[in-house]
Amino acid sequence: MRPPISPLRLQRGIFENACWQCTERALLRAERGAATKSSARFFSKSTLSRASATRSNSTAAAAAAAAVLPTHRFKAGYFVSNSLLARFNGTQVASPSVEGSVSTTQEPRVATATTADRPAPDLLPHRRRQAARRKAAEDASSPESDAPTATMAPDASSLLAAAAARHPADSLRRKLSSFLSLSKPRLTVLVVLSAMVPYALYPVPAFLSSAATAAPSLSPLTLLFLTTGTTLCSAAANALNMLYEPDTDAKMTRTRTRPLVRRLLSTRAAVAFAIGCGVVGTGALYWGVNPTVAFLGATNIVLYAGMYTPLKRISAINTWVGAIVGGIPPLMGWAAAAGESATADGTWRELLFASDGSSLGGWLFAAILFAWQFPHFMPLSWGIREEYKAAGLKMLAWTNPARNARVALRYSLVFIPLCLGLCAAGVTEWSFALTSAPVNLWLVNEAVKFWRHEGHKGSAKKLFWASVWHLPVIMVLALAQKKGMWSRVWRSVVGEPVEEEDEFFDDGEDAA
Structure with missing residues (x-):
């Protein structure tokens, strides 16, 4: 609101964003300054007290001014950040002269802080949160948001180690949490699930399937040994990885609170944990599943701890070795299921390279996990490339950023033919090719943006999260559309005879 006073209209630039009470005080002080030529500050204590005394005599004027107040909501800084306070902060005082003209007198100040030097007024908590969200949105849309100084949240091992450090040094809970942190629990869960899904999707022959149920009659005990052995082998490989590079982990935000970096465990205890998990896990796979799966589990430990980890300091080829490590668990699950339905000697040739092509599904799943590592890891490493x-780790994210983006795009394109291959191999129904297409195209679209912008403009973050959701969606869709599963469900509901089982038993009786 603007008081209808001509001197104030002349000084519109000064009072354009002040309330009526402030303008009344400013006019009073300006008139007194013109009469007494005083150099006192405009908003001194005495002036404010005198202004408050005169305010009681102007109740009618205040009511008239309040009647014309606008009904809209004022902004948060309307009564704080105005030019009136800045002008009358001791730097200059404007006062109307007797003739009605405006005269300006300058007053030097010895040690006066300007408005720019003063700290900004404290905002309310919800205002601070709103400002933080606006700033985050602006940063996400600007190239500076992907600056190499960006950091990532600690991984699961670091979080568990931080939780373990809060307990007494000799407590059992602290030791168990520290050992669990050595196993990299999130990565271990992913490894186990990537082995269990191919095991469940193995096309079980008719004589091993029950006509009354939709699920194949593979041994639950075999699945238990497969899960236990794969978990322990993964824990052993991850513990050896941490033992090899505690100095490197200490230099990175995601890993600098891991148990060996914080010395929550001794090196001897970590070595004993790694060896124990490796021996017990390999033994469980050997005696509980079959020797082929045990060999694959031991090979994964050697590749991850003995080749991938040292290569990180030598060459960017380490990413491809790590992708091979990720592709082995699906082969383990497939070979575990194939060993139960083997009709010959059950050697590794029959389980992994069967002449009838029954092992093709396992290799396709291994290829899916191998290819998935690149659109997942390339944007992840790009955000923390510096x-x-x-830390001295050779990653394409900083050695060759353009190639880093090209590799992510190249491997994101292979999921479409791989999903078609699962349908052709008889692992899933042909509907899987259609239902998996949207999520595959989503990943390709984000990979194209990542390649086009080379990680900037938030493309790296979007591709990373697309890869996080891509793999579980693909696995769930494959499980829901396993070859012949819904036909077995239909037969069990309707009660139709199963011709394949009758033929098998007839052949068996003739042979006898």
């Missing part, structure tokens, strides 16, 4: 560089 940390990898400072």
